[in-house]
Structure formats: C-alpha cells, structure tokens
Amino acid sequence: MYSFDTYVRVEYVDTxxxxxxxxxxxxxxxxxxxxxxxxNIGVNYKDIExxxxxxxxxxxxxxxxxPAYYDDLLIVRTTISEFPNVRMRFDYQVxxxxxxxxxxxxxxxxxxxxxxxxxxxxxxxxxxxxEKLHKVL
Amino acid sequence: MYSFDTYVRVEYVDTxxxxxxxxxxxxxxxxxxxxxxxxNIGVNYKDIExxxxxxxxxxxxxxxxxPAYYDDLLIVRTTISEFPNVRMRFDYQVxxxxxxxxxxxxxxxxxxxxxxxxxxxxxxxxxxxxEKLHKVL
Amino acid sequence: MYSFDTYVRVEYVDTxxxxxxxxxxxxxxxxxxxxxxxxNIGVNYKDIExxxxxxxxxxxxxxxxxPAYYDDLLIVRTTISEFPNVRMRFDYQVxxxxxxxxxxxxxxxxxxxxxxxxxxxxxxxxxxxxEKLHKVL
Amino acid sequence: MYSFDTYVRVEYVDTxxxxxxxxxxxxxxxxxxxxxxxxNIGVNYKDIExxxxxxxxxxxxxxxxxPAYYDDLLIVRTTISEFPNVRMRFDYQVxxxxxxxxxxxxxxxxxxxxxxxxxxxxxxxxxxxxEKLHKVL
Numbered sequence: 001m002y003s004f005d006t007y008v009r010v011e012y013v014d015t016x017x018x019x020x021x022x023x024x025x026x027x028x029x030x031x032x033x034x035x036x037x038x039x040n041i042g043v044n045y046k047d048i049e050x051x052x053x054x055x056x057x058x059x060x061x062x063x064x065x066x067p068a069y070y071d072d073l074l075i076v077r078t079t080i081s082e083f084p085n086v087r088m089r090f091d092y093q094v095x096x097x098x099x100x101x102x103x104x105x106x107x108x109x110x111x112x113x114x115x116x117x118x119x120x121x122x123x124x125x126x127x128x129x130x131e132k133l134h135k136v137l
Numbered sequence: 138m139y140s141f142d143t144y145v146r147v148e149y150v151d152t153x154x155x156x157x158x159x160x161x162x163x164x165x166x167x168x169x170x171x172x173x174x175x176x177n178i179g180v181n182y183k184d185i186e187x188x189x190x191x192x193x194x195x196x197x198x199x200x201x202x203x204p205a206y207y208d209d210l211l212i213v214r215t216t217i218s219e220f221p222n223v224r225m226r227f228d229y230q231v232x233x234x235x236x237x238x239x240x241x242x243x244x245x246x247x248x249x250x251x252x253x254x255x256x257x258x259x260x261x262x263x264x265x266x267x268e269k270l271h272k273v274l
Numbered sequence: 275m276y277s278f279d280t281y282v283r284v285e286y287v288d289t290x291x292x293x294x295x296x297x298x299x300x301x302x303x304x305x306x307x308x309x310x311x312x313x314n315i316g317v318n319y320k321d322i323e324x325x326x327x328x329x330x331x332x333x334x335x336x337x338x339x340x341p342a343y344y345d346d347l348l349i350v351r352t353t354i355s356e357f358p359n360v361r362m363r364f365d366y367q368v369x370x371x372x373x374x375x376x377x378x379x380x381x382x383x384x385x386x387x388x389x390x391x392x393x394x395x396x397x398x399x400x401x402x403x404x405e406k407l408h409k410v411l
Numbered sequence: 412m413y414s415f416d417t418y419v420r421v422e423y424v425d426t427x428x429x430x431x432x433x434x435x436x437x438x439x440x441x442x443x444x445x446x447x448x449x450x451n452i453g454v455n456y457k458d459i460e461x462x463x464x465x466x467x468x469x470x471x472x473x474x475x476x477x478p479a480y481y482d483d484l485l486i487v488r489t490t491i492s493e494f495p496n497v498r499m500r501f502d503y504q505v506x507x508x509x510x511x512x513x514x515x516x517x518x519x520x521x522x523x524x525x526x527x528x529x530x531x532x533x534x535x536x537x538x539x540x541x542e543k544l545h546k547v548l
Contacts, residue, residue, distance in 0.1 A: 011446070012456075013296050013439050017289040017344055018254070023194040023247075024168070024287055027161040028424050035422070035482075045423075046482040057160040061198040070291055071446075071457040110160075117155070148309070149319075150302050150435055152428040154481055159424050165287050172285070172345075182286075183345040207428055208309075208320040292528070297468040297521075298442070301435040331434040335472040384434075391429070 002136040003079045004040050006033040010072045020067035026106050027060060030092050033076035034110075037090070042132040051126060054117050055088070060110035068105050072096055083137055084129075086122035088112050139273040140216045141177050143170040147209045157204035163243050164197060167229050170213035171247075174227070179269040190260060192225070192249040199245035209233055211242070220274055221266075223259035225249050276410040277353045278314050280307040284346045294341035300380050301334060304366050307350035308384075311364070316406040327397060329362070329386040336382035346370055348379070357411055358403075360396035362386050413547040414490045415451050417444040421483045431478035437517050438471060441503050444487035445521075448501070453543040464534060466499070466523040473519035483507055485516070494548055495540075497533035499523050 008029050016022040035045050048055060068074055075095040082089055094106040114123040125133075145166050153159040172182050185192060205211055212232040219226055231243040251260040262270075282303050290296040309319050322329060342348055349369040356363055368380040388397040399407075419440050427433040446456050459466060479485055486506040493500055505517040525534040536544075 009443075011439070011443055012290055013298055013442055015291040016286055017291070017293045018191055018193065019291045020193075022287050023197065024161055024164040027164065028422070031161070031424060032420075032422055044482065054155055056155065056157075056204070057201060059198075059200045060160065061196075063196045064194060067193070071455065146306075148302070148306055149427055150305060150433050153423055154426040154428070154430045156428045161424055165285070168287055169283075169285055181345065208318065292465055292467065294467075297471065298435055298438040301438065305435070328429055330429065330431075330478070331475060333472075333474045334434065335470075337470045338468060341467070 001079060001081050002041070002133075003077055004033075004037040006036040006076045006078065008032060008074045008076055010068055010070055010074060012070055015070050018067075020069060023062070023064060026062050026064070026094060026108065027110075029074065029076050029094060030060070030062075030090070030108060030110060033078045033092060034090050037078040037080070041136055043129050048126070048129070051128075052116065053123060053126065054115050055112040056115060057110050058087070058113050060108065062106055062108035064106050066103060066105045068094065068096065074105070075102070080133070080137065083133060084114075084125040086114055086124055088114070088125065138216060138218050139178070139270075140214055141170075141174040143173040143213045143215065145169060145211045145213055147205055147207055147211060149207055152207050155204075157206060160199070160201060163199050163201070163231060163245065164247075166211065166213050166231060167197070167199075167227070167245060167247060170215045170229060171227050174215040174217070178273055180266050185263070185266070188263060188265075189253065190263065191252050191254050193252060194247050195224070195250050197245065197247035199243055201243050203240065203242045205231065205233065205242050212239070217270070217274065220270060221251075221262040223251055223261055225251070225262065275353060275355050276315070276407075277351055278307075278311040280310040280350045280352065282306060282348045282350055284342055284344055284348060286344055289344050292341075294343060297336070297338060300336050300338070300368060300382065301384075303348065303350050303368060304334070304336075304364070304382060304384060307352045307366060308364050311352040311354070315410055317403050322400070322403070325400060325402075326390065327400065328389050328391050330389060331384050332361070332387050334382065334384035336380055338380050340377060340379045342368065342370065342379050349376070354407070354411065357407060358388075358399040360388055360398055362388070362399065412490060412492050413452070413544075414488055415444075415448040417447040417487045417489065419443060419485045419487055421479055421481055421485060423481055426481050429478075431480060434473070434475060437473050437475070437505060437519065438521075440485065440487050440505060441471070441473075441501070441519060441521060444489045444503060445501050448489040448491070452547055454540050459537070459540070462537060462539075463527065464537065465526050465528050467526060468521050469498070469524050471519065471521035473517055475517050477514065477516045479505065479507065479516050486513070491544070491548065494544060495525075495536040497525055497535055499525070499536065
C-alpha cells in the first residue's frame, strides 16, 4: 500500500451558491492528486502518453461527508492498494486540518485502464511503470 | 418509476486532449438532467431553495463505457425509482443515437439529501414535492 | 451584420459563493453561442476541423454589468459585423428578460484565427465558409 | 508597481481537443494568481468578504500568444500598477521557461470593484487593504 498527500487550495471558482465546493470539483481534485502521486513515484502521466498509451477513467465514485469552503487548504490523500494489471485503482480521502486533527470531508475512488488511443482493448501496465510501482508497493 | 430525457450538446470546453469528454463533465451533465427532470415534474430546484431547503449531493458514481465526442448530441436519461424520504436518488444513462439505435456511453447515479442550510440533520422531502412526485411515480 | 440568439440556462455549477454566475463561465457561454450561431449559418465548427483547420481564440474580453443568477434563462446575442479574412470576430451581449424588457448583463467579444494545427501561420477563411457567410452578411 | 509570480501546473481537465489549455481556463489561472498575490501582500481575499465586502470582476481581457500544454509549469506574473480606489486592476502575464528564457504565452488584465453584497454602489478600498498595499506599492 502506498499513500501520498497532495495539498489543494480551494479556489473561488470551485465554489457554488451553497457557499461550498461544488460536488463535481472533487473529481478534479482527484485527478490532480493522482498525477502528483504518480509523479512522486517517478511516473509522469505525460510520459505514459508519450509512450503511446492513454489511461481513461472507466469508473469513479465520491461520497461527500462534510463541505469544503473557499480558501480551505485541503489534503487529498491518494492510496494505491493493488498492483495494477490492465487497470489501476486509486483511493482518495479529502481531509482538512481542524483543531489539531484531520477531518474527513470526502472519500472516493477511481479506476483507470491502460489503453492504446486507437483500440478499445485494455493493455497491460507498461513494464517501466511496474518497476516504479514495485519500489513503493 | 419515472424517466425523462434531457438533450445535451457536447461543447468544446467539455473535451480534453484525449479528444473526448472529460470524465468530470458527466457529473455536470447529471446535474443539468436532474434539474430538467425535476422541472418536468413541476419541481423547480430554485423553489426548493426559496422554501429554505438545499439538496447537496452526498454520493455519486459514474461508469464510463464509451467516449463522447465534441458536438455529439447526448441523451441523458434520468430515472427516479424510489420515492424520496430524507434522501433522493437519481439514476442516469448517457446515450447517443448511432445507426438507428441508442448506444450507452455512461451510466451513473447520485443521492441527494434534503437539508436546512444551517443544520447537518437531514430533513424530510417537503410535502409539495411529494405531491408532484406522487403524480408521476 | 448578422445576429443570432442562443438561450442558455444558468446551471448550479456555473454559480459561485457570491450566489451569481462566475465571471469565467461567460466565456463558456460565448463559445456555446458562437457554435450555435455558426451552425445556424450552415457552418458546423466540427466540419472546419474535419477540413483540417482549427480556430483558436486569440483574444477575448468581457464587461460585467449586472449579475446572472441560478436558473436564469439568458439570451446570448452573437453578432458578426465584419467579413472574416484570416481572423473572425464575434460580439456578444448576454441579456435577460425582465419586466418585459431586455436587461444587459454582460457584453464582450472574441477574435478567432483560422489556423492549421501544425503551423503558426494564419490561414484564410475557407471558401465554403465564406459562401455561407455571404448569404447572411 | 508590485509583481508576484504564481506557479500553475496545467492539469488534464484544463486541456481541450486541440491538445492545449482551453481559453476560458486562463481566467481561472488569473483568479488563482490574483489571490496568491494578494495573500503575499498580506490581504487574504476571504478576510475582505468576512469584513463585509465582495470584489466582483467587472471587466477582463486575455490575449493568447502561444499555447500551453498538459503538465506545463506556468508562471502567472501578476502586476499591480495603480493604487486602488473603488476599483482595483491586475495585469497578468502567463509565462513558461523554455531554453533558459521566459516565453510569453498569454497576457491579460482584470478590474475588480469593491462592493457591498446588497448594493450596486462601489465602495472605497478598505483602509486595512490600503495599508498593506502602501508597504509594497
């Protein structure tokens, strides 16, 4: 299991008229946190595309527990628990420091597939990505 | 069970560098379709807020089956299967006409709660909303 | 001069914590209105790309006069005043029906260039687009 | 004159099917850079709202010179040249390090007003904001 924390500052444009972060934006936060987590492992998503693969999201979920507000500094904790084959799963917790403890605001996951742009058949996780993951998982 | 179709034209801003609709935008489509479905039933979401309630999304999910492209005219089929109590669930199918048949691109759901803005306790679905729903469910 | 009205329903996700449409979203409305205006003339932007050209926005401006609110049904009036050469300018007025009159909420413009994807040199407006524009301008 | 650099990593969701950052997202970058610039001066925009004022954007402009790509690390250079009265202007340059030099991708500006939420009359820039600005301008 590997976990990495990405800090996300809530922007004005992220909020809606309820005064809180709009539900759809958590999936943007998930994406940002996933890319930074992979970068930390040594896998830049850009290099995956340069190597001829894409990783579309094929499934995702979020559960909203408590709202996030403008200017909040959120922690998006990304966890990889399973070694990827043709798919790769990421779990997320969106947290906020409050009174010296971490408060859970949202949790979710998504599953991405390794694909070639011109094919609908899933591809295996590339060897160079597996090697990087082996070092942390 | 009640179903309603909302048409959504894919805009340029909805696409990403894969050339397809970005995963996060399906949740925007769900929101648009949900509001139009409720409007069709006779419940304008604005009136719910005017009446002192809000309906935050507390959970949502999407499964991506086939990509949507720029300028596609999507059908977002919204289905209400359960009579709401303190929560209300909506199911969505994103479809596209292709070769005389409907092709399923994405399916998902979300669950919303009836809440007062200043409280974390769920509220019952208002009577006037229940009356409108009774006519169709 | 050619003008065309596109109707845009303000969505929840378009609003921010001020309770109004976020300034950046007007540029999304401009894009939607521009595409519908061109479609109405007989030019689908998708066909421009299929024909090997792209039309990046090279300049744009908006002036915000009065806020738009959730669920407002806005009119985005798009005007083409100049016959395009290597660039094409669109002017926009965002209006709202109020007390039997049109209230101006926002006005702006953008300028797009005709380009080949692999070149930085502007291209002339294609002949088939010029023909369609000649019929209305 | 006061200038401050904010770093913005281009995210996947920011790109469109042209493979570049969508024009509307630069206004999101401007907002992020403006907030960080003001924070650096000692003025958190949240505190302005807590003090009973809002600062809506009343005008904005962008000129797109060269595209930004996924994963680019952009510099958004924000400049304040005029001491604010009832309005405050920010100028932006979006830059990218390339071959040891800064390449200009986009430049723009916006003008914000000091307002009370329940009034359409502009308000003077609050004294505590003026004091912070006096230290840097």
